[in-house]
Amino acid sequence: MQPAARERIYSIDLLRGLIMVIMALDHVRDFFHHVGGMASDPTNLATTTPILFFTRFITHYCAPTFLFLSGVSAFLSGQRKTKKEQSGFLLKRGIWLLFVEIFLITFAIAFNPDWSFVLLQVIWAIGWSMIVLAVLIWLPLPVIGIIGLLLVLCHDTLDGVQLQQGSVQDALLKITLTASGFGINWHNHFILVAYAILPWTGIMLIGYTIGSLYKPSFNAAQRKKILLGIGIAALMLFVVLRSINQYGDPSHWSVQKNGLFTFLSFINVSKYPPSLLYACITLGPSIIFLALTEKATGKLVNILSVYGRVPFFYYVCHFYLIRLFCIISFYLQGFGSADIHSQPFTFLPPAGGYNLFVVYLIWLFLVAVLYLPCRWFDRYKQNHREKWWLSYL
Template sequence: MNTDHSPPSNRILSIDILRGIVMIIMALDHTRDFFHISAMTGNPLDPATTTGALFFTRWITHFCAPIFVFLSGLSAYLSAQNKTPAASGKFLIKRGLWLVVVEIVFVSLGLTFNPFYNFIILQVIWAIGWSMILLGLISRLSYKTVLIIGLLLVFGHDILNLLPVPQNPTWAIILKVLFTAFGTVLPISNNHLVGVFYAILPWTGIMFIGYAIGSWYKKGYDVAKRKRNLILAGCLTTLLFLVLRWINLYGDPAPRKEYLNVFRNMLSFLNVSKYPPSLLYTCMTLGPAMLFLAFSERLKNIGSRIFAIYGSVPFFYYVLHFYLLHTFLVIAFFATGFTGKDIIQIPFYFRPVNLGFNLIVVYMIWFSVVALLYLPCKWFKKYKQTHRQWWLRYV
């Protein structure tokens, strides 16, 4: 059903600004994966071998997934304010299932350009989908239950790193998928594989905490109190990261290494584990995110408006940017002399190991992709505001 008038917006600008920033930065990491010369062979976060430019190109993108998941939980709380717990839970479960399907069918295809789905990649949308399903179930119980479970998952899942791996293969796979997955490749037939790169429950914990903090944004909540809460939570979370990383005993499966070089020691201090998101990784990224939310609530300038465009249609942007990036990759593939016999690569078609460019070219491609998506995102934002089709609630 169409309407000629835009509905009043209930969106919170600071949330859209932050989400937009992380969506833009996220595209940098995927551009590096597709186009940097050493993306398929080197580790940009290894302090012993990386450069400062390469390290921080990868490291800054660490903030994207946890903030995106955190804001998904916060938005879920706000969305639930106009629904009964049963209706809200039902919607979250349906949207979560939809996201799991999207990850498998659309995102995986955009990543690989493999129409036969020989390698299905399960990443952040997969984790968000399952987290929404769990949130849809748990939120029916109580807000407090969501908060407690979220804190237990975020603070406690690293204990599993200290325990022996189950000997039973089935339980070992379940443990990987739920808690410890990093590059867990599971065969589903002779020529079809599934790569589980995001363990579900640590990300669920982040979403649950975002949902709990959503209560600071409910209608009528004192703005000054919200700002104080966000500043306090952001400072304490960041301080916890600094203290635990310095102590170097708990909170990350990869303890900090000592180097003779001061700069490499700094890189080692910041090099925390994303797969799965360790406690230190979560604190390092969400602490600054909460501080940003505290100080950006009244931010209004041309930059904030641009970021908010991307942040208001994150799902649309996320799916589209993979297809645009991979289209650019196909062009680069043929332009650099590769031929049809080089197309089939695992996991990414058109991505031979020896295809690639330096970081300057990577940044140019990244900027081009983000710029090209601005007008489509602006159009889709307006479309969502002026249309009422049921499927728009899912994108």
């Protein structure tokens, strides 16, 4: 098969870079905020503040947009491969990502060398989604799109399904479709499956289908029109279904103590697993952003695009840098070795942490520190395209 001409879609890099930068805010907040970090829910309307709520809410856009763009990129990379080559690549990369989640990311988050706690999050979901896509790419593109839509539109019908507690069927249903967080005790290891697989796979399959709009032969003006239509339709579906307040999210909204908190209740949708309404309110604006930024230029665009071209490198490095900051902060706050907590997260004192202003400063510093390494790795990838292993990073 003669490879197609390689053409970079800069709006994809820009959007991916933007969400990677925003994503780091959520993880910095998890580790450094003394209120609403890992110990509590920043979207709990009984305890949150508007600024804390939106600090968390804006990061809701990251995981679904990243899965969506992974699907788009999978389609585009497949244009340079045969079906067999693409299927094999997706399968191997999916397995590689599962390894990364378990051994590299879990260690960075828990900093626990015996892996007594394993956290399976977005990289786990992407890995399994690629494995599923490796099988499905043999089907016609419209069929893949329909499967993706059905997963996103219909998985909420299973929210109330209850199987025998502790059964294999119950575990499989929760891991694949319904769990907001499913814990498994296995040989002195606690495994927390935070991302139910198939709802996220549906998002990747939709992205893979929409990736066909980025074929070199596709008219750019028509692509923009279609993307705008899809994005607006997703937001309209969100408003209609959320107003009806019956289907699309397990958590219904309600009137709160004032108009602002009522609005927060209205947009407070479920990420674990990603509900239909969660997908609509996050993917709708992201797809509109793609449509409107295809010709975007400027210094900020160039900076964000650097992060977007090396998302895997950025993702792994940012967790280890956060962990380094945690250790430094731990000792700066006056804690000693006797205060280190080993289960499940080390160097996180119960009374430690900072206010949101400091959290934002740490986040900006983290992103700035990572810029030069990301730019270096981006240039290395561009200058060493012949190295096969770079396609896995």
